Amino acid sequence: MTWLAETAMLSHGWRRFLLLVVAGAIAGLSVPPLFIVPALFIAFPIWIWCLDGAEPGRGWRRVFGPAFSIGFAFGWGYFTVAFHWLGAAFFVDGGIMLVLMPFAILALAAMIAFFWGVASALAHLFWSHGAWRIVTLATFLTIAEWARGHVLTGFPFDLLGYALTPTDEMMQITSVIGIYGLTLVAALLAMTPALIWPADNRSLSRRLLPLFIALLVIAGQLAYGYNRLTGTVSTERTDIAMRLVQPLVYEHTDFGNVDPVALIDRLLMLSDMRMDPSDQGLADITHLVWPESSLPFFLSTYPEALARIARMLPDGAMLLTGAPRQQYEPGDTTRAGPPFNALLAIDTNGEVVASYDKSHLVPFGEFLPFGELLGKIGIKQFVPGAEGWAHGDARRRLMNLPNTPSLLALICYEILFSGDLGDTASAQFLFNITNDAWFDNSIGPAQHAHHARVRAVEEGMSLIRAANTGLTFATDPLGRITAELPPMQMAALDARPHERLASTVFSQVRYWPLLIALIAGLLISVVAGRKRKRVV
Numbered sequence: 001m002t003w004l005a006e007t008a009m010l011s012h013g014w015r016r017f018l019l020l021v022v023a024g025a026i027a028g029l030s031v032p033p034l035f036i037v038p039a040l041f042i043a044f045p046i047w048i049w050c051l052d053g054a055e056p057g058r059g060w061r062r063v064f065g066p067a068f069s070i071g072f073a074f075g076w077g078y079f080t081v082a083f084h085w086l087g088a089a090f091f092v093d094g095g096i097m098l099v100l101m102p103f104a105i106l107a108l109a110a111m112i113a114f115f116w117g118v119a120s121a122l123a124h125l126f127w128s129h130g131a132w133r134i135v136t137l138a139t140f141l142t143i144a145e146w147a148r149g150h151v152l153t154g155f156p157f158d159l160l161g162y163a164l165t166p167t168d169e170m171m172q173i174t175s176v177i178g179i180y181g182l183t184l185v186a187a188l189l190a191m192t193p194a195l196i197w198p199a200d201n202r203s204l205s206r207r208l209l210p211l212f213i214a215l216l217v218i219a220g221q222l223a224y225g226y227n228r229l230t231g232t233v234s235t236e237r238t239d240i241a242m243r244l245v246q247p248l249v250y251e252h253t254d255f256g257n258v259d260p261v262a263l264i265d266r267l268l269m270l271s272d273m274r275m276d277p278s279d280q281g282l283a284d285i286t287h288l289v290w291p292e293s294s295l296p297f298f299l300s301t302y303p304e305a306l307a308r309i310a311r312m313l314p315d316g317a318m319l320l321t322g323a324p325r326q327q328y329e330p331g332d333t334t335r336a337g338p339p340f341n342a343l344l345a346i347d348t349n350g351e352v353v354a355s356y357d358k359s360h361l362v363p364f365g366e367f368l369p370f371g372e373l374l375g376k377i378g379i380k381q382f383v384p385g386a387e388g389w390a391h392g393d394a395r396r397r398l399m400n401l402p403n404t405p406s407l408l409a410l411i412c413y414e415i416l417f418s419g420d421l422g423d424t425a426s427a428q429f430l431f432n433i434t435n436d437a438w439f440d441n442s443i444g445p446a447q448h449a450h451h452a453r454v455r456a457v458e459e460g461m462s463l464i465r466a467a468n469t470g471l472t473f474a475t476d477p478l479g480r481i482t483a484e485l486p487p488m489q490m491a492a493l494d495a496r497p498h499e500r501l502a503s504t505v506f507s508q509v510r511y512w513p514l515l516i517a518l519i520a521g522l523l524i525s526v527v528a529g530r531k532r533k534r535v536v
Contacts, residue, residue: 001193001196001197002197002198002199004046004049004197005045005049005194005197005198006198007019008046008049008050008052008053009049009050009052009053010053011050011053012053012055012066016050016070016073017069017073018073019046019050020046020047020050020070020073020074020077021073021074021076021077022077023042023043023044023046023047023074023077024043024073024074024075024076024077024078024079024080024081025077025078025080025081026039026042026043026077027039027040027042027043027044027074027077027078027190028077028078028079028080028081028082029081030163031081031082031158031162031163031447032158032162032165032166032443032446032447032450032451033443033446033447033450034443035163035166037163037164037166040163040186040189040190041189041190041192041193042193043074043190044187044190044191044193044194045191045193045194045197046074047070047071047074047120047137047191048133048134048137048191048194049194050070051067051070051120051123051124051127051133051137052127052129052133054066054067054070054124056124064121065121067120067121067123067124067125068117068118068120068121069117070117070120071113071116071117071118071119071120071121071123072110072113072114072116072117072120073113074113074116074120075109075112075113075114075115075116075117076106076109076110076113078109078113078116079108079109079112079113079158080105080106080109082157082158083105083108083109083112083157083158084105084442085439085442085443085444085447086104086105086108086439086444087101087102087104087105087442088438088439088440088441088442088444089438089439090104112148112155115144115145115147115148116141116144118144119137119140119141119143119144120137120140122140123136123137123139123140123141123525125529126525126526126528126529127529128525128528128529128531130528131195131210132524132525132528133528134188134191134192134194134195134210135188135521135524135525135528136521136524136525136528136529137187137191138184138187138188138191138521139184139518139521139522139524139525140525141160141183141187142180142183142184142187142514142518142521143518145159145160145180145183146180149180149417149418152363153360153361153363154417155363156416156417156418157416157447157451158447159179159180159183160183160186160187161174161179161180161181161182161183161184161185161186162179162182162450162451162454163186164182164185164186164189164218164221165179165182165450165454167222167225168225168229168478168479168480169221169222169225169226169229170221170222170225171225171453171454171457171479172224172225172228172229172457172478172479173221173224173225174454174457174458174506175228175457175458175460175504175505175506176504176505176506177505177506177513177514178418178419178458178506178510178511178514179418179454179458180418180419180511180514181511181513181514181517184514184517184518184521185217188214189214189217189218192210192211192213192214193211195207195210195211196208196210196211228478229478229480232477232478232501234462234476234477234478234480234498234499234501235498235499236482236496236497236498236499237405237428237429237496237497237498237499238496239286239405240286240287240404240405240496240497241284241285241286241287241494241496242285242286242287242288242289242464242474242494242495242496242497243271243282243285243287243288243289243492243493243494244289244291244464244465244466244472244474244485244492244493244494244495245267245270245271245288245289245290245291245294245466245492246291246466246467246468246469246470246472246485246489246490246491246492246493247266247267247270247290247291247294247468247490248437248468248469248488248490249263249293249294249296249435249437249468250437251263251296252293252296252435252437252468258296258297260297260301260302260305261302263295263296263297264302264305264308264309267290267294267295268308268309268312270490270491270492271288271290271312271492272312273491273492275491275492275494279494282312282313282314282317283314285314285317285494286316286317286318286403286404287317287318287319287320287404288313288317288318288319288320289319289320289321289433289464289466290319290320290321290322290433290466291321291322291433291434291435291466291467291468291472292322292341292411292412292433292434292435292468293322293435293437293468294321294322294323294435294468295321295322295323295324296324297323297324298323298324298325298326298339299323299344299352300326306346306350306351306352307350309346309350310346310347310348310349310350313346313347313348314348315348316348316403317348318345318346318347318348318353318401318402318403318404319344319345319346320343320344320345320431320433321343321344321346321433322341322342322343322344322411322433322435323342323344324339324340324341324342325339325340325342325344325355325357326339326340327339327340327390337390338388338389338390339389339390340357340358340389340390340392341357341358341361341366341389341392341411342355342356342357342358342392343355343356343358343399343409343411343433345399345401347402353401353402354399354401355396356392356396356397356399356409356411357390357391357392357393357396358389358391358392358411358412358414359391359392359393359394359396359397359414360394360413360414360417361388361389361391361413362412362413366388366389366413367388367389367391394422395422395423396409397409397410397414397421397422397423398422398423398426398427399431405428405429405497406426406427406428407427407428407429407430407431407464408421408422408423408424408427408429408430408431408461409431409433410422410430410431410432411432411433411434412432412433412434412435412436412448414432415430415432415434415448415451415452415455416448416451416455418454418455418458419458419506419510419511421455421459424459424461424507425507427461427500428461428497428499428500429461429462429463429464429497429498429500430452430455430456430459430461430462430463430464431463431464432452432463432464432465432466433465433466433467434448434465434466434467434468435467435468435469436448436467436468436469436470437468437469440469440487440488445467445469445470445471445487446471449465449467449471449473452465453475453479453481454479456475456476456477456478456479457477457478457479457504458504458506458507459477459500459504459506459507460477460500460501460502460503460504460507461477461500461501462474462475462476462477462482462497462498462499462500463475463479463497464495464497469487469488470485470486470487470488470489471484471485471487472484472485472493473485473493473495474493474495474496474497476498477498477499477500477501482495482498483495
């Protein structure tokens with residue numbers, strides 16, 4: 001390890017760049033659902049050692065110089081591994097898209113790695129040679145992770161903190177500090193081995209102390225989680241019974257070829273199917289749930305669908321389904337822009353009594369940034385529809401439906417945004433419909449599902465999740481799965497949400513403690529950096 005530390009510090013040029021890409025790729029093995037957590041402790045010290053040996057830049061190279069390229073290379077390796085599953089979407093169209101796939105993944109990883117490059121460059125401006133330098137890099141890296149989760153609508157997949165949530169016990173700390181707070185902790189812990197090598201005439205016990213502290217922190221995280229799981233009572237609600245249908249609808253890839261009649265036939269059959277001899281079908285169900293993209297057509301093209309749904313539903317029951325919703329001019333039938341990706345609530349009269357339109361859309365997936373310009377060169381969004389989707393009103397996420405506890409409607413991607421889900425104070429449970437069929441046979445669906453579970457822990461609310469091809473499941477407010485369907489199985493699942501917890505620390509204070517910690521980290525960095533300059 002001393003050889004590796006010295007090699008990293010003395011490396012430069014393309015050799016250093018390649019070393020960091022490999023190190024970042026190793027760190028990427030820690031993402032859900034892989035969770036190879038030791039990879040962080042192997043990889044992150046290399047970033048520290050390379051910054052130790054980085055030559056200072058002059059002028060604009062002080063920021064976009066060697067230190068930037070160090071962080072960028074590490075991030076490029078990390079995000080290439082973390083986001084490789086996005087390439088599965090290219091298999092939907094096939095042909096030339098498969099040729100473009102590796103270039104698209106590398107380009108996306110490079111775009112996200114830019115944030116880590118800036119973090120590395122800024123950290124190097126305040127660099128020191130003592131233990132405080134890991135605080136400096138961890139602070140700027142956490143700020144960069146926050147930025148990529150918010151800038152240009154945000155892309156908060158695989159925040160570093162998720163690496164420390166592989167078990168139910170380890171997830172519980174997010175109820176206190178949230179996933180961004182855990183990102184700061186993960187960065188600090190992963191960098192501690194950099195303080196062991198090289199020895200620099202320090203005693204072995206002094207060099208190992210930070211690593212032992214890191215292991216104690218992880219042990220404390222496990223102990224806290226175990227205590228919370230065993231000491232918290234979670235009660236199933238008795239006023240709502242939901243049936244979640246996992247229909248395996250692939251017609252979403254081409255709306256023009258959908259046969260509405262055949263599709264409704266399949267959905268109705270699945271909805272009332274008996275999963276075992278004791279299954280009563282829809283007899284004792286209050287809410288039937290069809291996931292995102294389960295109706296890949298406008299209901300106006302098949303009006304009989306609403307009548308057939310009404311005939312199927314028991315008295316007092318309701319269907320919650322994903323479906324496109326067209327905008328019209330007030331009092332007119334003239335289209336008023338792109339359609340919405342919506343959640344519709346349909347009652348036993350066949351009426352749409354409420355709806356929520358997805359407000360946080362996926363860039364390049366559901367809308368095309370700079371669409372007019374990029375469209376001219378042939379770039380389009382993955383989801384069908386030349387116009388993309390329209391942005392809905394996030395204030396409508398809280399749905400107060402008849403005879404239904406208040407639910408927070410989150411469509412697909414929207415479940416990722418920690419601390420920005422909507423009116424969580426009024427909601428009784430989280431309700432997530434999604435379609436991850438674009439990424440079947442990859443780690444993407446499992447990764448998305450894990451992120452959703454962490455939101456339940458943060459907010460202290462149970463989660464009901466209906467997915468087109470999987471993973472369909474329900475959790476309690478502690479993120480534990482209480483009912484689930486295997487992926488890629490056409491079936492239905494009966495589940496009930498749980499009573500929400502009184503509150504979590506995170507739901508009360510959000511990220512104010514993290515902001516204080518980051519300010520403290522910046523102050524420490526400034527002081528440590530000045531001391532180094534005085535010594536030099």
